[in-house]
Amino acid sequence: MIRYSVEKEYQGMIDAYEMAGGDKRALQTKDVAKLVVHENRVLANDPIKGLKIETKETKSGVSVKLIVEEGAKIPRPVHLCFGLLPKEGLQEIIMKVDAKDNSEVSVIAHCIFPNAVKVIHKMDADINIGANARFDYKETHYHGESGGIEVIPKAKVKVNKGGVWQSTFALSQGMVGKLDYDFEVVCLEKAIAELTVKVYGKGTDDIKIWEKIHLNGAGARGLAKSRVVLGDKARAEVRGETYGNAPYARGHVDCIELVNGTEAVATAIPIVSVTNGKAKVTHEAAIGSIDRKQVETLMARGLDEDRAVDVIVKGILR
Amino acid sequence: MLEVQNLQLTLNGNSIINGLDLHVDRGEIHGILGENGTGKTTIANLIMGTNNYKPTAGKIIFEGQDIAGLSVSQRAQKGITLAWQEPARVEGLTVRDYLALSRHNGQADQLERFLLMVGLEPAQYLDRDIDATLSGGERKRIEMASVLAMRPKLAILDEPDSGIDIVALPLLLNSIMEMNKQGSSVLLITHSERVTEISHRVSILCAGTIIRTGPPAETSLWFKDNCRTCLHINEPVDEPK
Numbered sequence: 067m068i069r070y071s072v073e074k075e076y077q078g079m080i081d082a083y084e085m086a087g088g089d090k091r092a093l094q095t096k097d098v099a100k101l102v103v104h105e106n107r108v109l110a111n112d113p114i115k116g117l118k119i120e121t122k123e124t125k126s127g128v129s130v131k132l133i134v135e136e137g138a139k140i141p142r143p144v145h146l147c148f149g150l151l152p153k154e155g156l157q158e159i160i161m162k163v164d165a166k167d168n169s170e171v172s173v174i175a176h177c178i179f180p181n182a183v184k185v186i187h188k189m190d191a192d193i194n195i196g197a198n199a200r201f202d203y204k205e206t207h208y209h210g211e212s213g214g215i216e217v218i219p220k221a222k223v224k225v226n227k228g229g230v231w232q233s234t235f236a237l238s239q240g241m242v243g244k245l246d247y248d249f250e251v252v253c254l255e256k257a258i259a260e261l262t263v264k265v266y267g268k269g270t271d272d273i274k275i276w277e278k279i280h281l282n283g284a285g286a287r288g289l290a291k292s293r294v295v296l297g298d299k300a301r302a303e304v305r306g307e308t309y310g311n312a313p314y315a316r317g318h319v320d321c322i323e324l325v326n327g328t329e330a331v332a333t334a335i336p337i338v339s340v341t342n343g344k345a346k347v348t349h350e351a352a353i354g355s356i357d358r359k360q361v362e363t364l365m366a367r368g369l370d371e372d373r374a375v376d377v378i379v380k381g382i383l384r
Numbered sequence: 385m386l387e388v389q390n391l392q393l394t395l396n397g398n399s400i401i402n403g404l405d406l407h408v409d410r411g412e413i414h415g416i417l418g419e420n421g422t423g424k425t426t427i428a429n430l431i432m433g434t435n436n437y438k439p440t441a442g443k444i445i446f447e448g449q450d451i452a453g454l455s456v457s458q459r460a461q462k463g464i465t466l467a468w469q470e471p472a473r474v475e476g477l478t479v480r481d482y483l484a485l486s487r488h489n490g491q492a493d494q495l496e497r498f499l500l501m502v503g504l505e506p507a508q509y510l511d512r513d514i515d516a517t518l519s520g521g522e523r524k525r526i527e528m529a530s531v532l533a534m535r536p537k538l539a540i541l542d543e544p545d546s547g548i549d550i551v552a553l554p555l556l557l558n559s560i561m562e563m564n565k566q567g568s569s570v571l572l573i574t575h576s577e578r579v580t581e582i583s584h585r586v587s588i589l590c591a592g593t594i595i596r597t598g599p600p601a602e603t604s605l606w607f608k609d610n611c612r613t614c615l616h617i618n619e620p621v622d623e624p625k
């Protein structure tokens with residue numbers, strides 16, 4: 067249901083959504099669950115059977131409660147679209163997710179700030195994944211080219227016995243601005259968590275990524291993966307932490323940062339720790355540069371250098 | 385079309401290219417024959433502007449303009465391209481996208497055609513990445529297909545035959561001749577006399593300089609008799625050009 071008074075705003079969001087690589091049809095189809103939030107206004111909220119979306123507009127954003135009912139298997143991805151079209155503003159999303167036991171859902175979130183000059187986007191999420199439930203979460207950002215944006219996504223996720231949490235956070239279109247990403251997951255018995263972050267920093271982008279996985283149940287598994295490419299004077303600090311606290315817990319931290327040019331600064335801090343003798347946690351972190359020959363390969367076909375680097379970075383972050 | 389004059393390159397005090405002169409006509413397939421280490425890949429890099437090579441002295445003139453100061457992209461935009469002896473692998477870039485990037489602007493050719501020309505089944509390859517999962521020969525053939533897709537004015541092919549099996553070699557040579565018929569001049573670098581058969585002229589490279597240029601059959605024979613048995617590896621024989 068779309069509120070008449072905000073139809074124009076909604077159209078603006080849909081256009082921006084498409085520009086950011088989103089599939090516009092998904093927001094227009096009837097039997098797809100979706101939520102569209104502009105600033106602190108809910109423009110569309112279409113739940114479907116098995117999935118409830120409760121919203122409450124606040125002064126600076128929206129508070130969202132997403133409930134996947136027990137045993138519900140949502141056939142098509144749920145689309146969330148958050149954004150701010152003006153140059154300035156604040157958007158705070160408070161998100162509570164309750165995926166009940168044995169449910170299954172895939173959520174695609176697009177965060178769109180195409181004109182941001184002085185924008186803050188905050189997300190505070192409290193997420194509970196029920197026993198044997200499965201939750202796929204993909205968040206893609208589009209920021210425009212000015213870099214005047216601060217993005218602060220924070221999530222605390224609890225994955226109960228046999229549950230699966232998989233998330234990908236991608237920010238490779240437009241300037242990052244300032245990013246402070248902080249996701250923390252607790253896995254109980256045989257639960258699985260996979261955190262992936264892909265970011266392309268340019269200009270004076272300032273990137274902080276913090277992924278934490280606590281493997282607290284026997285046989286729990288975790289992967290904290292990050293791919294960061296930096297150009298110009300961008301900086302990034304990536305922390306990947308995994309704690310093996312139970313027997314047969316298996317974790318891995320995998321961080322690759324690539325630097326293009328001489329002024330960007332990349333730091334990687336992998337922390338792995340084991341408090342149970344039968345747990346095993348490993349890590350690999352590499353900081354390198356973009357392969358010159360790859361860039362020249364594309365330049366020799368007529369692409370200019372920036373475009374060639376973009377194509378290669380897209381491949382790495384795909 | 386391409387006129388290289390008195391080209392020199394010194395790297396870390398070693399003289400790699402020594403006063404090299406080379407002339408490629410419009411519409412010509414010009415073979416360069418040379419043993420390992422004679423400077424074949426170095427010339428390819430100097431003409432394309434890759435690998436950060438800048439001539440220590442000399443001129444590289446393409447269609448009347450000295451291009452030695454241009455970037456790789458600018459040279460490519462003028463119509464020059466290079467197929468690497470060992471092409472780069474790019475994670476996350478599909479064959480389809482790679483060929484499409486190479487495709488000459490505004491050209492509606494089907495990408496499938498270029499793969500078929502080098503003997504690869506399009507349905508099997510278009511959606512694969514040009515990453516390390518391709519075999520060496522497959523990657524080389526895709527490199528050739530991407531040059532075909534570009535329809536360059538001048539294609540520099542650095543050992544297009546290396547890693548190619550005997551079944552695929554005739555296909556590959558055919559594709560070069562076809563490209564030539566469509567208007568591309570070709571600098572065909574190789575150490576195989578068999579490959580130079582499709583050239584109009586062949587130059588022999590030794591110690592970073594051209595020591596002989598002539599018709600393919602005769603020049604290849606001279607190469608076989610002299611270079612293959614040459615004990616002065618990379619010391620030019622005393623022979624008038």
Ligand SMILES: Nc1ncnc2c1ncn2[C@@H]1O[C@H](COP(=O)(O)OP(=O)(O)OP(=O)(O)O)[C@@H](O)[C@H]1O
Nearest residue numbers: 395396398400418419420421422423424425426427
């Ligand atoms: N940075 C460098 N410093 C010193 N010598 C170099 C450098 N780069 C290349 N060379 C030398 O230059 C010579 C020419 O190399 P090039 O790669 O052009 O040979 P090639 O004819 O292509 O050989 P191949 O048939 O093996 O491909 C070689 O002897 C090589 O060792």
Ligand SMILES: [Mg+2]
Nearest residue numbers: 424425426469
């Ligand atoms: Mg070579």
